[in-house]
Amino acid sequence: MAREQENEQVPGGTDAESHDLLGAVPGAAGAGGSESVTTVLVAFGANVLIAIAKSVAAIVTGSASILAEAAHSWADAGNEVFLLIANRRSQKPSDEVHPLGHGREAYVWSLFAALGLFVAGAAVSITHGIQELIAPEPAGHYVIGYVVLAVSFLLEGVSFLQSTRQAKAEAKTLQRDLIEHVLATSDPTLRAVFVEDAAALAGLVIATAGLFAHQLTGSSIPDAIGSILVGILLAWVALLLINRNRRFLVGQEADPRVRDAALQALLAAPEVARVTYLRLEIVGPRMISVIGDVDLTGDDTEAHVAVRLRALEAKISASPAVAGAVLSLSAPDEPSL
Template sequence: MDESQSRSSHVVKIALLTNVIIVLMKGGAALVTGSSVLLAEAFHSAADTSNEVLLLLGMKLSRRPPDREHPFGYGKEGYFWGFVVSILIFGIGAGLSVFEGIQKILRPHPLSHIWAGYLVLGGSALCDFISWRVAFKEFMPLIKRLGFFGAIKKSKTPAIFIVLLEDTAGLLGVILAFLALSLSQIFENVVFDGLGSIGIGVLLGFVAFLVSRETKSLLIGEAVSEDDLKKIREAIKGVPEVQEVLELLTMHLGPDEVLVNVNVNFVDGLNTDQVEEAIDKVEKAIRNVLPAVKQVFVEAESLRREKA
């Protein structure tokens, strides 16, 4: 397991542990109080727990070595399971929360032992914050350069930004649940409890949209960042035999697996052996500036002209 996957695995395992605790607390509180908003939060945390299991599965499957049917390896397994996570967030988290909220509004029933709900929300907020802090710390360098949503868009490590989004939604969900319980108690109207549940569902629907959009883009195939692309181009130009870089294509096969296809115009007068040696230099130069590059395909323009 490389360093990036090790960090991602650590973030996901912390999130899994905290969410298991949160599910038990919120589920118990929902039964005691009869609160729809606490039940919605339990659905939310149950979905997050399932998601962490799937993310760990994706990371494990993505480490399988290349074979005849998958010559570029299984790096995109992580992206696939990240997309499945978005479906679960929408189906289990958002769908059930909205449904439960509507049911509470249409068939209201009084709340009881609301103090237990406040106590559990406090404990849940603490657990969510612990997990959120671990994920945020890993994501901080990217956030400093690109901002929160920019970092999510440019990140090639879905496990970390999914956990960060889930925990952010978890903290916001706790705030919504607290407001819903408070308003229900102050105005003695459980409609606020139902509205809080619907609000949590809408929040999770937004998170599901963000996760699905970014993981879909990674599944289709994203290029490396502009900075990395510039580094690769400059490294190729630094090879003495290279006259011009005609075309440079890149794609992430996984968080730390990059494919590079480059069309190079070498200087005139090189024979076949010299061109082959120059190609080796190009490949080495690319890997020196970006170790994540696992596959390099170099098309030599001078050889094409010779064959023509």
């Protein structure tokens, strides 16, 4: 009936009628899953290169902050593998056991990625920072550290620009600001890459400040604090992503603006007199299920009404954004929406 959040579409009756209804729904021409795959691949390539460079720099310089950033990048690179799996498995077609498709698998694998960021990124960074405070070690070869951090910032920036470009294009179709869309989107891979890249850029600034303070004071305490701060940042990001995936797994409704557009599209259908209940639930990236109660026009027999309801469900389900539609008849005393 309506495309969920970023990419909703609404089918109608005839092909021409479906096209008109589709144009009334915000986000009908949004980006698809292939754009998300590109975003993840760009992030994966950047993070692998960055992780290798940071690991070498951490060994050479002995900097706790750079080591924390190396753990961060390796965690991000591993997460991108989970996100690619999420994209692939969520696109499996529906079957008898999964009539609404496998879209929610995207949130399961994205949840694994967020947990990986928490364990492999946040926990390692905080633990190493605390160990550095207890048993400080001197750092050296600062120039190598600064060069690696600068190159890492450029590579992370490329990945961040890709995710920002995709998010901005989708946000525009739904008249959202960028951050609102990233938090609300049903695409967990876009959200994960955007948030992780933003955290990576902030972490690089923290690591640079910690390394500079270590060089300036000769004390490893600022460097250790930098490592702990990077870990806290990663923990916050991981918890944010875990919570968002949890909400989609337990059942998240589509954006109210999309629901309103879907309601108007349904009321515009010639066979619908009124609508008394409508729920659009997200069941995967850019995929929804539609449940509603409608009052059909005319005064047909029970058998004919059942046929008309099934036909209306088929029109709704014809949209590539709809995983399934279930309609029931409204009771006479039920108020219209």
